[in-house]
Amino acid sequence: MPRTTFPRDRFDEIPAGTGRVGAHRAERPRSRSWLVFLWAALATVVLVIVGIFGVLLASGRISPASDPAPTPTVAETTPAAIDTSYTVVVLNGTAEEGLAGNLRDRIVALGWPGDSVQTGDSDTTDFATTTVYYRAPEDEAAARGLAEAIGGASVAESDFLQPTDDPDTADDEGAEKRLIVVIGLDRAAGQPSS
Structure with a gap:
C-alpha cells in the first residue's frame, strides 16, 4: 500500500518512546463496586414489584380502588295474620x-x-x-x-x-x-x- 503523506501538525514533534501514547483513563475509584451492586439490586427489586402489581392489575385480580362488597340486607316483613278484633x-x-x-x-x-x-x-x-x-x-x-x-x-x-x-x-x-x-x-x- 502506498504511503501517503499528511500535513505536519503538533503531534509530529513529540519524540517517540516518551511514555504513554493514546487515551488516558482516570484512576479506578476505590471500593465503590459494592455501591453500584447495591443500586442495581434495589432497582431490580423495585422493577419486580411493579411488574407483579401490573400483571395482577391487568388480569383483574385486584382493582385500583376496590370498595368492600356491599352486604345484602334482608328486609323484615311482618307475617300476615287475620285478627277479627279490629x-x-x-x-x-x-x-x-x-x-x-x-x-x-x-x-x-x-x-x-x-x-x-x-x-x-x-x-x-x-x-x-x-x-x-x-x-x-x-x-x-x-x-x-x-x-x-x-x-x-x-x-x-x-x-x-x-x-x-x-x-x-x-x-x-x-x-x-x-x-x-x-x-x-x-x-x-x-x-x-x-
Whole structure:
C-alpha cells in the first residue's frame, strides 16, 4: 500500500518512546463496586414489584380502588295474620256503586262481626289501587292478613286513623284497633278483580 503523506501538525514533534501514547483513563475509584451492586439490586427489586402489581392489575385480580362488597340486607316483613278484633271501615274509592257493600259482606264471611265492619264512600272516585291502611307498626300483621284475605290488596301505614274513647276497641295507647280498606279502580267493573 502506498504511503501517503499528511500535513505536519503538533503531534509530529513529540519524540517517540516518551511514555504513554493514546487515551488516558482516570484512576479506578476505590471500593465503590459494592455501591453500584447495591443500586442495581434495589432497582431490580423495585422493577419486580411493579411488574407483579401490573400483571395482577391487568388480569383483574385486584382493582385500583376496590370498595368492600356491599352486604345484602334482608328486609323484615311482618307475617300476615287475620285478627277479627279490629274494626274495619270499607270506603269506595271509585264511581261504581255497591263495591263497598260487596266487600263488607266478604269480610263478614271471613269471620268479622257484622257490627264491626262499616262502609262508606271515599272523598275521591279515582283511587288507583285497593289498599288496607293501618295506624301503627304492631297493626301491620292484621292489615296484611286482611289484604290477603280479600284478594291481594296493598298495605300501607297511615297516621290519619285517630284515637277513640271506646275502651272495648282501643289498644293500650287509646287508639282504636281499626283498619281502613279503600277500594280502588283495580276492583271496578271492566277491571280484573283479584
